[in-house]
Structures are given as C-alpha cells and as structure tokens.
Amino acid sequence: MSQDPLDEDLALVRELMRSRPATVEPHRKTRLWAAIDENIHRRERPFRWGWFAGLAAAAAAAAIAVWSADRPPAAIPAPPRPGVAERIDTAENNPRPLPVEKTRWITAQPKTIEVPGATLALAENSELELGSAGNYHLVSGTVEVSIDAASPVVFTVAGAKVSAVAARIRLARSPSGPTLELLSGAVREASGFLPPPAPVRKISLEQQMIDADRERIAGRVARAIAAYEVVARDPAAATLREEAMLRQAELYRATGRSGAALRVLAAADAQISNGLLLPERVALEVELLLAAGRIDDAKRALEKGQNVDGPALARARELLLEKSEPR
Amino acid sequence: MTVVGVIDGAAVALTVEDLFRRHVDDVARIASRLLGPRATEADVDDIVQHVFIAIHRALPGFRGDSDVRTWIYGITARVVLSQLRGSKRYRAMIERYGEASLIRPQSSRIDETVEHREALRRVWRALSELKAEGRVVFVLSEIEGWTAPEIGAALELSEEAVRSRLRRAREELSVRIKKLKETER
Numbered sequence: 022m023s024q025d026p027l028d029e030d031l032a033l034v035r036e037l038m039r040s041r042p043a044t045v046e047p048h049r050k051t052r053l054w055a056a057i058d059e060n061i062h063r064r065e066r067p068f069r070w071g072w073f074a075g076l077a078a079a080a081a082a083a084a085i086a087v088w089s090a091d092r093p094p095a096a097i098p099a100p101p102r103p104g105v106a107e108r109i110d111t112a113e114n115n116p117r118p119l120p121v122e123k124t125r126w127i128t129a130q131p132k133t134i135e136v137p138g139a140t141l142a143l144a145e146n147s148e149l150e151l152g153s154a155g156n157y158h159l160v161s162g163t164v165e166v167s168i169d170a171a172s173p174v175v176f177t178v179a180g181a182k183v184s185a186v187a188a189r190i191r192l193a194r195s196p197s198g199p200t201l202e203l204l205s206g207a208v209r210e211a212s213g214f215l216p217p218p219a220p221v222r223k224i225s226l227e228q229q230m231i232d233a234d235r236e237r238i239a240g241r242v243a244r245a246i247a248a249y250e251v252v253a254r255d256p257a258a259a260t261l262r263e264e265a266m267l268r269q270a271e272l273y274r275a276t277g278r279s280g281a282a283l284r285v286l287a288a289a290d291a292q293i294s295n296g297l298l299l300p301e302r303v304a305l306e307v308e309l310l311l312a313a314g315r316i317d318d319a320k321r322a323l324e325k326g327q328n329v330d331g332p333a334l335a336r337a338r339e340l341l342l343e344k345s346e347p348r
Numbered sequence: 349m350t351v352v353g354v355i356d357g358a359a360v361a362l363t364v365e366d367l368f369r370r371h372v373d374d375v376a377r378i379a380s381r382l383l384g385p386r387a388t389e390a391d392v393d394d395i396v397q398h399v400f401i402a403i404h405r406a407l408p409g410f411r412g413d414s415d416v417r418t419w420i421y422g423i424t425a426r427v428v429l430s431q432l433r434g435s436k437r438y439r440a441m442i443e444r445y446g447e448a449s450l451i452r453p454q455s456s457r458i459d460e461t462v463e464h465r466e467a468l469r470r471v472w473r474a475l476s477e478l479k480a481e482g483r484v485v486f487v488l489s490e491i492e493g494w495t496a497p498e499i500g501a502a503l504e505l506s507e508e509a510v511r512s513r514l515r516r517a518r519e520e521l522s523v524r525i526k527k528l529k530e531t532e533r
Contacts, residue, residue: 025522026522026525026526026529027471027474027518027521027522027525029467030467030468030470030471030525031471031490033463033464033467033468034464034467034468034471035490035491044373045372045373045376045396049389049393050372052393053368053372053393053396053397054365054368054372056397057364057368057397057400057401057404058365060397060401061364061401061404295365297365297368297369299369300369329366329369329370
C-alpha cells in the first residue's frame, strides 16, 4: 500500500520545520520591547487640550497681527541711483511664483538682522515693498542676501536657503552696514529649507550599542567595555542601559574581573529594579557569587528573580543546588 | 486596574511587560513557524510587536478563565492569520517559498540532503497555496504539536471545526504534493 505523499514528505522534514531558534537574543528582545513600549504609550497619551487651546490662541493672535499690520501704500520700486541695485525682481516685474515650501507659523517681533557681505546695495533708508506675493522671512543668524533672475531673493542661513514666503520686509542700510528689518508682527518660517534636524538621540545610542557589540565580537574587550559604559551612562539610554550594563558585567567576568562585574550588576539593580533582562542579570550574579564560594549571597541574589523565570535562571538554580548540596 | 491571571497554577498580577518577558520566545517561535522558512527576522519581529500591542489592548478584558499561555498563543495565531490574509508583504513572502533552497545540509550524504530539501520545498510550497485558516491550523497541529482542543481554544473555534479544517488542509496538501512530485519526475 502506498503511503500518503504528504506523510512521506512530512516524515522527512517535520524536524527541519521545527528547527527555528528557541529563544530571542537579549539584544533583540530589548529592541522589541522598546518598540512595543513606545507604541503602547503613544496610544495611551491623552489628547492635550491645553496645547490645543494654546495653539489656537497663538494662531488667532498671529492672524490678528497680520491683519492689523501697518501696510504701506502700493509698491514703488526705488529709482536706480549710483550704488543701488539696477534691478530688483519683485512680484510686479517678475510674475514667476516664488518657491514656497512647507511652512509653519512663528511669532516674531520686528527685528534687525545684520547682512554682512550683502551683494544688494541700497541707499540709506530706502524701502522695498515686494508686493503681496513677494514677501520674505529670515531666521536668525548670519545672512547673505543676493539677487538673481532665477529666484528673486535668496537668503542663505548657515548653508540652508530660506525662501520668501509671507512677510513684508524693509531693506535698509544701517550705520554699521546693510541690515534687513522685519516689519510685520508675524512671519512664516520656511522650515522646509532649514538644515535637517540633528539625528534622534535614540538612533545614535543604538548605533553606539552596535559599535560596542562589534568591538565585543571582534574580541576587543577593553574597548567594548568602554563603549558599553558610554551607553550605560547616557541619561537617554532607557532600555539600552540594562543591556549595556549586562554586557559590561559579562565582559568583566570573561576577563576574570568578578569584582568589577558584581559592582556593575549592583549598579544595574539600583537603577533598573525590574528590567527585561532581570533573569539574565540575576543568573550572572548567582554564577559569579558561586564561583567566589559565596553561597549564601548567591541564594539571596536568586531571591531577586523569584517572580521571573527563563532558561538562564533555571541554570543558575541548578548550579546553586549543586553547590549547596552537602558533599 | 490590575488584571490577574493564572500562571503555573498561581494567581499573579499581569502586566504586558511581565507577559513579554515570559512569553516572547514562544510568541517569536510560533510566529516564525507560522510564517515559514522564508520569513526574515524583521517579519517575525513585526508580528511579535503586533501581538504584544494586541495583548495590551485585550488585557483589561482578560478574565483569567483560560490559561494565560493559551490566550497569548491564540492572539499570536490570530495576528499571524490576519497578517497572512491582509498584507501584500506577507503574500509576497509566501510567494518566495518555492524560489530557493531552504535548508542547510543536514547530512553528509548528498542524495539524502537533496531529498530533504526537495521535500521541504514541496511542503512549504503546498502550504503557501493553502488558505490562511487551513495553513495556521495545520502548522499549529503538525509543527507545534497542539491538540485540537488547544487550537480551538486559541482560535476561538469549536473542536469540530478545528478537526474539519485540519482534515481539509491535509487533503488539499496531499493532492498538491502529489502533483508537485509528478511534475518533478
């Protein structure tokens, strides 16, 4: 009688299909929990009515400021004079739309910004109304102003271009050099042009952790310990701190420095009473204490793990049992 | 609010973090077996995250009248099921089953290794063609070794429904594997 083809194949491969790693590595576990924890807390975060009200009030104030701003009469380009720019592109003489990027409202008081090395030369007290579509905003910093045909006025701030959006400006020469003054009470910040924000700290810490792992795997123990130390000391380390400290303690043990390992584990206990890696920490502490012949201390250490379990703790319990048995 | 569950016969207060610590290995293992050998670690992690977020949402409603483990495994199976049904990413993953050799040599004998590899490829390929419901029930039964009542409790199905799905899955798999063998000759 011929066997079922499925049974035939299953007989060959059932064990292979079961052969997946039985445990998740501590490093991966930590990352997984960090992601889950963040997600859970994001869901739980209540809607902040206070912030909403504050934002609404700020938006209303900004709108009122724009409406109530003193608007000068129709734009009259300044006539060319010696030392004055021959042509200044405005909304009137250059109808091409100005680039408008993603914007957000900020409040701004009228202020004067230094314009060293400006290529735009204006007579003293000359004013420039760029029209309703051609208004500009500057963020603080060193500003360079130039004019070309492609983009009428470009302000360069710390390497990022900040483009015109929606505020009236007056360009004027100050006694010390060219200045640029914002007249309106509310301006838009062309945040799309600003330099990209600094990398999120968490990513940077994770990268440090990866670097530390690399040192450890390469066998550069001292450098790995130092790298884990940096992560562990970082106030923003959160869930990575526990893993960094555990790794440090493991490396100390591997290099025969049990005292240092126990000190790191004690510090971890003080800072993280009930972390995800508690079973591994307790197990390591028990093993270190048993190796030093401190059986009673090992028993006390094991009590910290009485509400948790895991393969590491099971091994530690067995070890303790072996050492405690009378010979 | 404290939710109390029974773990190893003792009543304990449950938090998602405790459950994660106790069960993440099992959840990852079940997820990876249900997803199959072409699932990457990222695929499995994705499922694990979904599972524990689902546990967090469902925890206040957990009455403790079933074993915590069964409850969690049930959520895992259902999350995998919904991912298998709904996501293009998972469908694409399933489609990759037949593309490459799936195992490392287990034996020094080349013919034996080839035979194993081909059998494994056939089984996963046939499984990938099954409906998600049948596939999950089959994997839980054949690979995880769950009983029909355990699968029923996890997937909220009657025992009869589990047996029926399992029977159908086996029949379909058998036919598909037979066809695959014939085309290979």
